[in-house]
Amino acid sequence: MRLLYSLAWILVLPLAFLHLLWRARKQPQYLRHWPERLGWVPVWNGGPRLWIHAVSVGETRAAAPLITAWRLRHPEVAILLTHTTPTGRETGHALFGGQNIPDIKQAYLPYDFPPLIRLFLKRARPDIGVIMETELWPNLFAACRNNNIPLCLVNARLSERSSRGYARFRWLSEPALKALTGLAAQTAADAKRFAELAEISIQVTGNLKFDVAAPTDTDQLASDLRQRFAGRFVWLAASTREGEEAVLLEVFDRLDLPDLLLVLVPRHPQRFDEVARLIEARGLPWGRRSESLVGDLPSTNMRLFLGDSMGEMAAYYAAANVAYIGGSLLPFGGQNLIEAAAAGCPALIGTHTWNFSEAAAEAISAGAAIRVADSEALIANLRLLHEDVHRRKSMAKAGLLFAERNRGATARTLVLLEAAWPISL
Secondary structure (H helix, E strand, C coil): CHHHHHHHHHHHHHHHHHHHHHHCCCCHHHHCCHHHHHCCCCCCCCCCEEEEECCCHHHHHHHHHHHHHHHHHCCCCEEEEEECCHHHHHHHHHHCHHHCCCCEEEEECCCCCHHHHHHHHHHHCCCEEEEECCCCCHHHHHHHHHCCCCEEEEEECCCHHHHHHHHHCHHHHHHHHHCCCEEEECCHHHHHHHHHHCCCCCEECCCHHHHCCCCCCHHHHHHHHHHHHCCCEEEEEEEECCCHHHHHHHHHHHHCCCCEEEEEEECCHHHHHHHHHHHHCCCCCEEEHHHCCCCCCCCCCCCEEECCCCCCHHHHHHHCCEEEECCCCCCCCCCCCHHHHHCCCCEEECCCCHHHHHHHHHHHHHCCEEECCCHHHHHHHHHHHHHCHHHHHHHHHHHHHHHHHCCCHHHHHHHHHHHHCCCCC
């Protein structure tokens, strides 16, 4: 059956490159490094090497504490960090490339077609592979097994929706999971869903995103943002998705709070200009991060602010009074609310949170977040938190405790990887 899957890639590959061209209309970076997507990564002739695959921004940030901890314990081991999206690669460069660390290299992971996978492994020469979160590639997993390269799926999560999807293709997903050396699930519920797909050994290690440290300049950036926001009540709409901004702007109009400042931070940078046009159409005083220098005089009449920057979300959370977590009012599955909790920012989330279902439920139970069913509920709770300072402080404290209580996944994941390492460390 995997042979049929591989043959299908012959048809898919031309479409994949057309997809790259299509995406390049808004993100020209999709046209860069394209030979790597065919397996032509730089040849590695050095010593032992750990390979970590992090698809995009969220997975790359989640990998950061693991990479940092691994380098402290095993500085002799080089690291290859692969991605699928340009934004993931840019995030990796911001976290590690900017530090000129010679033993960390980046590349794109090739498509899951056997000749491309074989070329990638031959040139990259990893001693062990780590796949972040939920990426099941049958040919890649089989090639690692056939080449005696241990492969671990870590920080693994599997929603009920994804589980049903994989179950429909069990003839591919089950052998792929059985090719793994180890699987570290975020929660017991994730572990249960993986176990229903294949009889394999699974450990529950927790969520690495709780161990992600805010950038060192976060406090200063947050202070600068608060100065620019000039004492306004700051409602942060974080990691918003297509279609949500229009809904949130309608909510903003209906709130009619004179001291309210809405800070919109779209999830994808290629949509910054699109959202800017939506804001411009409101005809209200507004600003954007890309045009505001730190130290500028604050604008006291500003009503809307576009956070069109990368790597500053922690500072936005620290500067906000309350945050709506994007992708949850509309059916996108929700974005990560852990960063809000770690910053002590009260969070409002919609009903579509299957990507982070356990974390969302725990945050609500802990008192760090409030579930809102629709725009009406969002308006009601924003008004409530605008008036109730004590409620905001209580939620902020609950968020900090919630984040602290769930830390420690990095250490547990390191134990799993060290046990899987094929040679003595």
